[in-house]
Amino acid sequence: HQTPDARLLLRRALKLVCHETAHGLSLAHCQRTRCLMQGANSLEEHDRHPLHVCPADLDKLRWNCGFEERKRHLELLDYYRQSGLEEEAAWVSGRLDRLP
Numbered sequence: 001h002q003t004p005d006a007r008l009l010l011r012r013a014l015k016l017v018c019h020e021t022a023h024g025l026s027l028a029h030c031q032r033t034r035c036l037m038q039g040a041n042s043l044e045e046h047d048r049h050p051l052h053v054c055p056a057d058l059d060k061l062r063w064n065c066g067f068e069e070r071k072r073h074l075e076l077l078d079y080y081r082q083s084g085l086e087e088e089a090a091w092v093s094g095r096l097d098r099l100p
Contacts, residue, residue, distance in 0.1 A: 007084055008047075015051055025064050027057055051088050052095075070099050 003009055019036055030037035035054035040046035053061065062069060073096050080089035 010083060011051060011085060011088075012043075012046065015046065015049060018051070022053070022057070022061065025061060027053075027060055030054055030057055032056055050091070051085075052091060070096070073099065 015036060022037055027037050029039040030053070033054045034050050035057055036049060036051060037053055037057050038049050040049060052058075058069070061067075073092050077089055077092045077096065080086075080092060
């Protein structure tokens, strides 16, 4: 599908790259909750998935990559804001509010 919406195109590309990279880091498809690691059988289904992983998959990524969660979320927030991805920025901001 072609789209003139640059943000939608960016969001789709980020989801695809992050999803496939997470597979490379040993994450399987997620069936727990709304998560980047859910499988998709159509572009419409792919568009409904979030750009973030669920808490269980975040724990797996943290263990695998060794990042500090607050620092990661601050960097994501900055990137999302600079890229005009306001929905993702709002989600990360809410997550930051709940972190120690």
